[in-house]
Amino acid sequence: MALLEGVHYIYTVKPGDTLYEIANRYGSTVQLLEQTNALFDPVTDPGLIHPGQVLVISETGLGQRSAVSYMINAGDSLYTIGKRFSAIPDLLVGLNPLITDADVIYAGTPMAVPAFIYEVESGDSLYRIGQKLGVPMKEIIQANRNRPGFSPDVLYIGYRLIVPMPSSNNIVVFRPQPGARITPGQALEGIARAFEATILYQVVDDNGVVVTREKHLTTSAGAPEYGSFSAAILFDRQPTADGGEVWVYARSAMDGRIIDLVQVKVGF
Structure with a gap:
């Protein structure tokens, strides 16, 4: 079973970002970023990232805490964030009690989101993963949009997928x-x-x-x-x-x- 414990961030690349700087900021390594986001030949240009791409960043080490956080971007709303994770805005507020006004969220701050991180194993396909986890393929595809190296048809061993948690509106x-x-x-x-x-x-x-x-x-x-x-x-x-x-x-x-x-x- 390849659902990962630990602390993970979902981060949108900004102009001027480098893998080295991102890894240092979030307690990860360049090597881990390259592996988990397929930033290598022949999938993508090795180590090259572009503004607007969405990365999964995993902290190194074996901590007791387990969490997936989305780093809020300028222009985000609870609606647009919720759409990625197949969750309504109210559910995001329920996960983040420090949000006191659903219309006011701040770029650069982390938001807890209803998602797991899954590491691709040998023999996996998106269909097989969806069947194994009981999560619709379309929800997995939506959660991983704009990610480098992501294709519904080809998955790479070690790639880390964002998978929405089982949820309803309430x-x-x-x-x-x-x-x-x-x-x-x-x-x-x-x-x-x-x-x-x-x-x-x-x-x-x-x-x-x-x-x-x-x-x-x-x-x-x-x-x-x-x-x-x-x-x-x-x-x-x-x-x-x-x-x-x-x-x-x-x-x-x-x-x-x-x-x-x-x-x-x-x-x-």
């Missing part, structure tokens, strides 16, 4: 990560905007067998705010397949139907 799931193998007691974490601060989850295997019956979770805040949630996943029975999904959702106060469903593809 729920985003941080853990388990898409494609992860889960066992009883594993963490279920994320944020949600929910009526009376109540959401639900269940686990279903690929044979349609309910492994975990519907269970309630309480978030740290109720609508209209986003609140965090964290719980240990419980199993009510053993899975009958190697894979399945964790469903996180709310129910309509009007008729009880499932709303804001987020489905996270997992293994057992």
Whole structure:
């Protein structure tokens, strides 16, 4: 599984930038920047970057913190940023509580975004990655637009893709990560905007067998705010397949139907 932990930045190249200066600023190395963005022959001119290109920058070292941040550019809005990551502006505000006015964001500052970083492995294709993670190809393509070395048809080993997290308008799931193998007691974490601060989850295997019956979770805040949630996943029975999904959702106060469903593809 090639979803990467650690601290990563999504950065748009400015006039006058060099790989050396970018690497120093963000605690990375030129070699790592070249590998993760395919800045080498025959993909691109070795080490050459152009204003407007979008780079993935990964900090070196093995820190405990794990985060993906987008560096805001002049002219950005919550709408344009959210479009890249398949997220509505409200969800970005929920992830960034220091934003007090949705119409005012500042160029040069980092913004937490609902995304993972995936490192391409031997045999990968965009279709295969999308199937493995349960993320639509079009969302992965949208998240990686304007990146050097990115092509939906050809992927290079070691290239690092931006992958949107599973989310709906009101729920985003941080853990388990898409494609992860889960066992009883594993963490279920994320944020949600929910009526009376109540959401639900269940686990279903690929044979349609309910492994975990519907269970309630309480978030740290109720609508209209986003609140965090964290719980240990419980199993009510053993899975009958190697894979399945964790469903996180709310129910309509009007008729009880499932709303804001987020489905996270997992293994057992």
